[in-house]
Amino acid sequence: MFDxxxxxxxxxxxxxxxxxxxxGANVAIVENRFFGGTCVNVGCVPKKLFxxxxxxxxxxxxxxxxxxxxxxxxxxxxxxxxxxxxxxxTRLNGIYRGLLESAGxxxxxxxxxxxxxxxxxxxxxxxxxxxxxxxxxxxPFVPDIPGREHILISDDLFSLPALPDRVAVVGGxxxxxxxxxxxxxxxxxxxxxxxxxxxxxxxDREIREFVAAQMQHRGVNLRFNxxxxxxxxxxxxxxxxxxxxxxxxxDAVFYATGRVPNIDGLFETESPNLAxxxxxxxxxCLQSSMPGVYALGDVIDRVQLTPVALAEGMxxxxxxxxxxxxxxAPEYDLVPxxxxxxxxxxTVGLSEEQALEKHGAIRVYRSEFRGMKYTLGDIQHRSLxxxxxxxxxxxxxxxxxxxxxxxxxxxxxxxxxxxGATKQDFDGTVGIHPTAAEEFVTMREGRRISTS
Numbered sequence: 001m002f003d004x005x006x007x008x009x010x011x012x013x014x015x016x017x018x019x020x021x022x023x024g025a026n027v028a029i030v031e032n033r034f035f036g037g038t039c040v041n042v043g044c045v046p047k048k049l050f051x052x053x054x055x056x057x058x059x060x061x062x063x064x065x066x067x068x069x070x071x072x073x074x075x076x077x078x079x080x081x082x083x084x085x086x087x088x089x090t091r092l093n094g095i096y097r098g099l100l101e102s103a104g105x106x107x108x109x110x111x112x113x114x115x116x117x118x119x120x121x122x123x124x125x126x127x128x129x130x131x132x133x134x135x136x137x138x139x140p141f142v143p144d145i146p147g148r149e150h151i152l153i154s155d156d157l158f159s160l161p162a163l164p165d166r167v168a169v170v171g172g173x174x175x176x177x178x179x180x181x182x183x184x185x186x187x188x189x190x191x192x193x194x195x196x197x198x199x200x201x202x203x204d205r206e207i208r209e210f211v212a213a214q215m216q217h218r219g220v221n222l223r224f225n226x227x228x229x230x231x232x233x234x235x236x237x238x239x240x241x242x243x244x245x246x247x248x249x250x251d252a253v254f255y256a257t258g259r260v261p262n263i264d265g266l267f268e269t270e271s272p273n274l275a276x277x278x279x280x281x282x283x284x285c286l287q288s289s290m291p292g293v294y295a296l297g298d299v300i301d302r303v304q305l306t307p308v309a310l311a312e313g314m315x316x317x318x319x320x321x322x323x324x325x326x327x328x329a330p331e332y333d334l335v336p337x338x339x340x341x342x343x344x345x346x347t348v349g350l351s352e353e354q355a356l357e358k359h360g361a362i363r364v365y366r367s368e369f370r371g372m373k374y375t376l377g378d379i380q381h382r383s384l385x386x387x388x389x390x391x392x393x394x395x396x397x398x399x400x401x402x403x404x405x406x407x408x409x410x411x412x413x414x415x416x417x418x419x420g421a422t423k424q425d426f427d428g429t430v431g432i433h434p435t436a437a438e439e440f441v442t443m444r445e446g447r448r449i450s451t452s
Contacts, residue, residue, distance in 0.1 A: 010037020012309030013135030054185025065377030346410030
């Protein structure tokens with residue numbers, strides 16, 4: 001009899017298993033694919049490595065501006081980048097497995113399914129447990145259109161035999177935008193197609209518009225209000241028939257049109273309450289409608305971010321096996337995030353539109369500039385920084401950045417935002433000069449906006 005069986009060895013599942021085992025629980029974890037989940041294997045980690053790689057053409061141009069001799073024929077050797085990435089991911093897989101083993105967690109490889117209250121089935125093996133945690137994450141969604149079999153998904157990028165010359169990336173979320181930037185930086189001619197009028201829905205409108213202009217400036221062909229009706233084969237190419245009647249010929253088409261909860265084959269007899277998109281519905285304690293069955297991470301579709309799943313896993317393990325250590329349940333306000341498109345986005349708190357709706361009267365401060373490191377040459381990359389302030393309390397309720405190292409910079413400011421820092425606090429902080437980050441504490445001119 002186990003105290004906890006975790007189905008899914010992604011970041012959240014592994015964290016919950018390790019913490020629970022450390023608290024004295026008898027824990028098993030079931031995984032049928034790879035340790036570390038999407039983030040480590042076909043998400044955050046390899047994507048960020050490729051994003052670093054895609055930045056080198058600009059760095060080589062920049063090096064020439066600083067007097068370094070750079071070979072004009074420099075180009076990426078795709079197999080080297082791909083295989084070096086794979087070696088690093090394999091190393092991380094081993095680390096995740098080692099962490100589980102050292103914590104005393106029983107590792108079971110295979111497809112796990114819930115066979116009823118307190119029972120998990122893995123092949124012909126039946127595990128009995130007091131608690132079940134579902135941490136199976138999400139999977140890419142591809143619409144059912146003619147030619148669907150010719151479409152690649154985000155997972156496929158990380159194992160391509162060769163880089164295509166011309167690529168279509170379909171989607172308007174952070175994955176599509178990141179992939180479009182990565183492929184463009186690696187030398188592909190990229191067209192990003194999105195059915196809406198502007199990508200990155202949910203982010204601040206001005207940030208979205210600025211990123212669109214900068215991505216186009218860097219060579220990505222953005223086509224909004226454009227939907228794909230079918231994909232067909234044309235020799236060695238892919239032919240996309242678009243809703244407006246036009247066609248686009250490319251060498252490969254990647255779909256990044258969202259992710260859905262991964263619940264395939266997860267429930268044998270009965271299932272807990274599910275949302276319309278298949279997400280497992282849970283209460284504030286991450287418990288589903290089935291007694292003793294909990295869920296976290298992307299499979300519950302609250303905030304699809306690895307650090308959120310980690311926080312949920314750590315809290316749940318303590319809630320179940322050391323309630324006095326658990327503290328309050330996870331909160332989802334003021335979660336900082338980044339998009340590793342080129343240029344990067346970093347953000348925490350409310351957008352201008354959200355803040356105006358919630359607070360009624362706000363002040364908006366912004367600074368747009370060309371980074372100092374680009375001033376020795378003709379690279380015209382620009383950055384944007386933006387503060388949203390509640391006019392009544394002077395509290396900074398939103399902070400947004402587009403530019404180099406945006407995620408690194410915003411992470412630090414996220415602490416201040418969560419602590420309730422005011423604009424006066426920002427104004428009273430001495431900046432580090434010369435840095436881009438100092439712009440956040442030197443903005444003095446703002447505009448007041450009110451709903452009245």
